[in-house]
Amino acid sequence: MYKVVRRDEIVPNIHLIEIEVPGIAEKAKPGQFVIIMPDETGERVPFSMSDWNIEKGTITIFFLEVGISTAKMARIKSGGTIYSIAGPLGKPTSIDNYGTVVCGGGCYGIGAIYPIARAMKEAGNKVISIIEARSAYLLYMEESLKEASDQFFVSTADGSKGTKGRVQEVFAKLIDSGEKIDRSYFVGCTFMMMNCSDITKQYNIKTMVALNPIMVDGTGMCGCCRVTVGGNTKFACVDGPEFDGHQVDWKEIFERKSVYLKDEAMAYQTYQQTECKVSKV
Amino acid sequence: MEKKKEKNSRQPMPEQLPELRARNFDEVPYGYSPETAVKEAKRCLKCKKPGCITGCPVQVKIPEFLSLIAKGDFAAAARKVKETNALPAVSGRVCPQELQCESKCIVGKKGEPIAIGNLERFCADYERENNLVELPEKSASTGKKVAVIGSGPAGLTVAGDLIGLGHAVTIFEALHKTGGVLFYGIPEFRLPKAIVEAEVDFLEGMGVKIEVDSIIGNIRTVDELLSKDGFDAAFIGVGAGLPSFIRIPGMNLSGVYSANEYLTRSNLMRAYLFPEYDTPLIFGRDVAVFGAGNVAMDAARTAMRLGAERVRIVYRRSREEMPARAAEIHHAEEERIEFFLLTAPTRLFGDETGRLIGMECLKMELGEPDESGRRRPVPIEGSEFKLDCDLAVVAVGSGANPLLTKSTPGLDLNKWGYIVADPETGKTTKKAVWAGGDIVTGQATVISAMGAGRKAARSIHQYLTWGW
Numbered sequence: 001m002y003k004v005v006r007r008d009e010i011v012p013n014i015h016l017i018e019i020e021v022p023g024i025a026e027k028a029k030p031g032q033f034v035i036i037m038p039d040e041t042g043e044r045v046p047f048s049m050s051d052w053n054i055e056k057g058t059i060t061i062f063f064l065e066v067g068i069s070t071a072k073m074a075r076i077k078s079g080g081t082i083y084s085i086a087g088p089l090g091k092p093t094s095i096d097n098y099g100t101v102v103c104g105g106g107c108y109g110i111g112a113i114y115p116i117a118r119a120m121k122e123a124g125n126k127v128i129s130i131i132e133a134r135s136a137y138l139l140y141m142e143e144s145l146k147e148a149s150d151q152f153f154v155s156t157a158d159g160s161k162g163t164k165g166r167v168q169e170v171f172a173k174l175i176d177s178g179e180k181i182d183r184s185y186f187v188g189c190t191f192m193m194m195n196c197s198d199i200t201k202q203y204n205i206k207t208m209v210a211l212n213p214i215m216v217d218g219t220g221m222c223g224c225c226r227v228t229v230g231g232n233t234k235f236a237c238v239d240g241p242e243f244d245g246h247q248v249d250w251k252e253i254f255e256r257k258s259v260y261l262k263d264e265a266m267a268y269q270t271y272q273q274t275e276c277k278v279s280k281v
Numbered sequence: 282m283e284k285k286k287e288k289n290s291r292q293p294m295p296e297q298l299p300e301l302r303a304r305n306f307d308e309v310p311y312g313y314s315p316e317t318a319v320k321e322a323k324r325c326l327k328c329k330k331p332g333c334i335t336g337c338p339v340q341v342k343i344p345e346f347l348s349l350i351a352k353g354d355f356a357a358a359a360r361k362v363k364e365t366n367a368l369p370a371v372s373g374r375v376c377p378q379e380l381q382c383e384s385k386c387i388v389g390k391k392g393e394p395i396a397i398g399n400l401e402r403f404c405a406d407y408e409r410e411n412n413l414v415e416l417p418e419k420s421a422s423t424g425k426k427v428a429v430i431g432s433g434p435a436g437l438t439v440a441g442d443l444i445g446l447g448h449a450v451t452i453f454e455a456l457h458k459t460g461g462v463l464f465y466g467i468p469e470f471r472l473p474k475a476i477v478e479a480e481v482d483f484l485e486g487m488g489v490k491i492e493v494d495s496i497i498g499n500i501r502t503v504d505e506l507l508s509k510d511g512f513d514a515a516f517i518g519v520g521a522g523l524p525s526f527i528r529i530p531g532m533n534l535s536g537v538y539s540a541n542e543y544l545t546r547s548n549l550m551r552a553y554l555f556p557e558y559d560t561p562l563i564f565g566r567d568v569a570v571f572g573a574g575n576v577a578m579d580a581a582r583t584a585m586r587l588g589a590e591r592v593r594i595v596y597r598r599s600r601e602e603m604p605a606r607a608a609e610i611h612h613a614e615e616e617r618i619e620f621f622l623l624t625a626p627t628r629l630f631g632d633e634t635g636r637l638i639g640m641e642c643l644k645m646e647l648g649e650p651d652e653s654g655r656r657r658p659v660p661i662e663g664s665e666f667k668l669d670c671d672l673a674v675v676a677v678g679s680g681a682n683p684l685l686t687k688s689t690p691g692l693d694l695n696k697w698g699y700i701v702a703d704p705e706t707g708k709t710t711k712k713a714v715w716a717g718g719d720i721v722t723g724q725a726t727v728i729s730a731m732g733a734g735r736k737a738a739r740s741i742h743q744y745l746t747w748g749w
């Protein structure tokens with residue numbers, strides 16, 4: 001059992017959870033993730049680390065409530081506990097002075113791109129961060145990201161803040177304005193990472209994406225997380241999660257992610273129904 | 282004559298009926314009753330030069346424990362076994378006795394050998410179920426600390442031995458549950474998880490500290506354990522946890538699992554109890570399992586229990602080469618698992634959403650012996666045929682997982698990535714570090730992992746006592 005120091009719904013359906021786990025906090029590096037089991041009957045679910053604090057011995061995650069595991073996590077109160085957390089997992093982002101680096105984030109990736117932006121800036125890069133959301137009220141972490149970046153852009157699908165559209169549109173605008181970009185990083189839902197990779201490919205800009213396939217152990221033991229990159233099978237949990245976005249077989253990722261759709265929907269619904277019953281009593 | 286034969290024949294193991302058990306996860310054999318156990322034990326001739334002991338990788342004092350069972354002192358029999366075998370309730374269930382002790386039993390030369398495995402299981406179960414397990418006496422504390430990495434049979438044995446010798450022991454386990462393959466790999470119907478948990482509870486009762494969720498290499502390196510965390514020695518028993526796939530098209534279709542994933546979902550994550558447990562699993566109707574070892578049998582029998590209509594073992598060699606325990610092959614056949622021998626998959630087919638729907642196979646025949654001494658299967662040209670399947674499980678072996686070894690400088694590995702360790706002591710090329718079990722030998726057996734653990738524990742104890 002691990003203590004949840006804080007759990008907040010910071011914008012509708014997106015939660016922040018800060019967990020006390022000093023061993024992981026001490027070792028965490030940008031681009032790495034953890035695997036969480038909310039309770040003893042839960043699944044093992046991967047989440048990117050968005051921040052960590054060695055003195056407090058905590059790590060912070062942002063998550064979207066989409067299914068039973070994240071629903072369970074969304075119901076943990078500050079001061080509560082989670083059953084299991086293992087990490088840090090995956091290869092850290094290779095941080096170097098590349099020149100100008102774009103860091104793009106959407107949904108949970110707004111949080112998850114933050115440590116990458118921060119480290120890139122510390123390494124001497126010019127960091128341009130771009131985030132996206134459906135609407136202004138779904139944006140978070142803006143201040144921290146702004147601080148970690150040389151330039152900071154917002155895009156919203158409904159145009160309520162910043163550029164109307166998505167990360168890839170802001171990116172295209174930057175290029176058109178003559179910005180020379182050496183490398184780009186995208187974290188968020190699979191669609192967003194795929195779309196952004198498509199754009200950067202046109203300009204031949206090296207692009208890394210943090211893939212989020214289904215996982216079990218996170219240690220390379222099961223092969224559940226296999227993805228095809230450049231024609232080779234890779235295990236995202238140990239060979240990634242970051243891969244060259246131009247080499248990824250996106251179709252396969254979508255297919256493999258949708259295997260359990262029916263089961264997931266059923267589990268989520270059953271959970272919500274029992275939750276309702278419990279809360280009525 | 283008739284009567285004598287009956288008296289001397291091996292006591293059969295009572296089991297759940299195949300039709301019933303093929304659809305439930307309860308353990309298949311019920312175990313001997315005390316009366317049956319005594320009868321069976323009395324068959325032993327108490328040989329002066331017992332063959333059985335030479336066949337046992339950890340030299341259990343077989344005639345001695347059998348004669349204690351014959352006398353009705355079952356707990357004493359269990360203690361006798363435990364002198365050399367830390368987990369008899371486990372090994373009694375999963376050892377390939379037909380290749381080990383029982384293959385060397387004199388009685389077996391003419392008739393059926395003594396059922397040593399069944400009796401080992403019996404006395405260990407008796408001791409545990411009747412709460413007769415005694416905490417052994419612990420030597421005075423030595424003030425030395427040992428880190429055991431991995432909680433499979435190798436790690437559990439090292440921990441048990443060293444805590445008894447007065448050293449402080451902490452087990453670090455990557456997963457959220459202890460037991461290694463005993464927990465995540467071997468299914469409930471063959472090895473009830475309560476038995477593994479009882480063994481771990483016993484170690485905790487002896488004072489072993491257990492840190493789950495601790496992936497060494499990631500959260501802590503071996504060097505940090507030794508130099509910063511005050512451990513005087515480390516034992517690495519991380520198993521052979523790297524799944525092999527087959528190089529044919531379609532391996533990444535949805536519906537194709539490694540055996541590790543399939544069994545981990547079912548056993549460790551309890552997906553067979555979905556939706557009571559949250560982890561989903563594809564419950565195939567038409568299942569193909571590639572391989573014919575214990576792992577393949579476990580996957581095939583799990584699929585049958587999860588409601589499959591047909592389950593096929595697809596294996597490119599012949600029956601003689603199947604590496605599984607004889608009992609498991611027999612059980613699988615009884616449970617209507619079909620064997621497609623001398624058959625190799627050549628490609629898997631998916632539908633437009635990437636879901637597995639079928640496969641193509643090729644018939645093989647046996648040619649010249651290969652480096653393993655087994656006759657090499659060679660394809661018969663033009664023998665391709667197609668099969669429907671909606672779930673395929675790949676159980677063709679496993680390799681060395683590099684997660685720990687690549688973060689541990691100074692540890693020599695062989696060309697396959699396994700740790701080089703002295704077979705007699707488990708000592709590696711790195712100071713204060715020992716290793717044993719599958720991470721040294723490649724996937725082997727539970728008993729050989731325990732044997733390696735015991736040797737390493739002895740060597741670690743010498744090192745901690747006298748230094749080198």
Ligand SMILES: Cc1cc2nc3c(=O)[nH]c(=O)nc-3n(C[C@H](O)[C@H](O)[C@H](O)COP(=O)(O)OP(=O)(O)OC[C@H]3O[C@@H](n4cnc5c(N)ncnc54)[C@H](O)[C@@H]3O)c2cc1C
Nearest residue numbers: 046047048062063064066067068069070108212213241264
């Ligand atoms: C390396 C890695 C890092 C990750 N980091 C994070 C993170 O920091 N925060 C986070 O919220 N998630 C993250 N994810 C994704 C997260 O693991 C999944 O969202 C998780 O499966 C949710 O579990 P669940 O049981 O709640 O939902 P499930 O029952 O597993 O899924 C329910 C439904 O939601 C869909 N779905 C899953 N993920 C998403 C998504 N991101 N956006 C839209 N739909 C989705 C599923 O396909 C399914 O249809 C990461 C995944 C990986 C592999």
Ligand SMILES: Cc1cc2nc3c(=O)[nH]c(=O)nc-3n(C[C@H](O)[C@H](O)[C@H](O)COP(=O)(O)OP(=O)(O)OC[C@H]3O[C@@H](n4cnc5c(N)ncnc54)[C@H](O)[C@@H]3O)c2cc1C
Nearest residue numbers: 431433434435455461462466497520575718719725726727
């Ligand atoms: C499905 C299946 C069925 C089998 N059936 C039989 C059988 O019937 N009879 C038989 O004799 N043998 C059988 N075997 C083989 C037998 O289980 C193994 O040989 C034996 O378990 C090896 O023991 P071990 O202690 O070396 O490793 P394992 O049992 O593999 O345990 C290793 C442990 O280390 C942990 N670990 C890995 N990396 C790290 C890390 N970096 N940090 C911390 N912990 C880590 C793992 O999570 C695991 O818990 C079977 C194997 C499988 C997979």
Ligand code: SF4
Nearest residue numbers: 325326328333386387
């Ligand atoms: S070889 Fe057989 S008969 Fe002889 S001691 Fe061993 S079990 Fe008994």
Ligand code: FES
Nearest residue numbers: 216218220223237
């Ligand atoms: S999650 Fe099991 S190998 Fe990656």
